[in-house]
Amino acid sequence: MSKHIKLIATAAMGLESVVADEVRGLGYEVQVDNGKVIFEAPISAIPRCNLWLRTADRVKLVVGEFKATTFDELFEGTKALPWEDFISEDGQFPVSGKSVKSTLYSVPDCQKIVKKSIAERLKRKYGMISNMPETGAMYKVEISLLKDIALLTIDTSGVGLHKRGYRVGQGEAPLKETMAAALVLLTNWRPEYTLADPFCGSGTILIEAALIGQNIAPGFNREFASEEWQLIRPKLWDQAFQEAEDLAKYDQPLEIMGSDLDHKMIEISKANSLEAGLGDLIIWKQMQVSDLTIRRDNGYIIANPPYGQRIGDEESVQTIYQDFGNVMKNHPSWSVYVLTAFEAFEKYYGQSATKKRKLFNGFIKTDYYQYFGKKIREES
Incomplete structure (x- = not known):
């Protein structure tokens, strides 16, 4: 061969x-x-x-x-x-x-x-x-x-790569870990900037962001089918795991915050974060989006809010998007990234996106709305 x-x-x-x-x-x-x-x-x-x-x-x-x-x-x-x-x-x-x-x-x-x-x-x-x-x-x-x-x-993978091994709980419509990571990588967020998700659900976006921020290999805590193959010498697996360990930046400080209206989802997010080995690195809080408080400039929001696809949900989703837009219009330095299948998102958010990208969340056709913040020079 x-x-x-x-x-x-x-x-x-x-x-x-x-x-x-x-x-x-x-x-x-x-x-x-x-x-x-x-x-x-x-x-x-x-x-x-x-x-x-x-x-x-x-x-x-x-x-x-x-x-x-x-x-x-x-x-x-x-x-x-x-x-x-x-x-x-x-x-x-x-x-x-x-x-x-x-x-x-x-x-x-x-x-x-x-x-x-x-x-x-x-x-x-x-x-x-x-x-x-x-x-x-x-x-x-x-x-x-x-x-x-x-x-x-x-x-070569066995169980799909979205199965990182840290999800001990989830909501009704969980975002795949691979998609959550993609949402982060499609932004220009860097670990020195504040990151928030006011619709955190089971916390997947923020957990993936923390793994990216500290350069932790997503497959570090799981197994793969090809680990048992004679084709691949154990030494190659040992070297790959050692490389992942050497490149991790466990001391990289992060300011990441997640909130959700449902207190049960906050508890699930905390459990998932602990299982991912992130400890108390992410701050979780039960809160509705209208109560979102922003104290720093130049931060980022990456979110996958409710889509309102179930009967009777559309009106409540419209209100959520309006409240979200009302909060963020007072913080033009923040960059906002929102994945949703709700076609009238921009109308209720109150602002047209700088850029949109078509994505599929499972079999659901969605848009990734991107609002680029007007950066404020930070004092050294």
């Missing part, structure tokens, strides 16, 4: 450029496509990317790609790939699949064919007569067919 492998960091729609910037920041050149960032890198990139990527959904290892319009072509093309370079003799290799605009549209049939083909290749390479034992490490294979091109990958 060559020293370099091909990897895909999958991304939510609209976040491809953010994920690409993160991968470049780790030192790898990328190619950006719909829903994914493709790059070649040494094997050590698997631990590093899983540990550090804040906005990617998963990191997948590309085994091969070829054209397949018949089941025979799919079988033979799969069998020709070097599966033994990646899957150990006792490895488990369940196969999932999807097919878009392809001749081979039956996903279950494609999965069975790929599974059988991989098994035949591995049995021949490992000198086995009976079926593969599949009692060892997990190698989740995916067959993805797009316009008759078959892409075979193995998932």
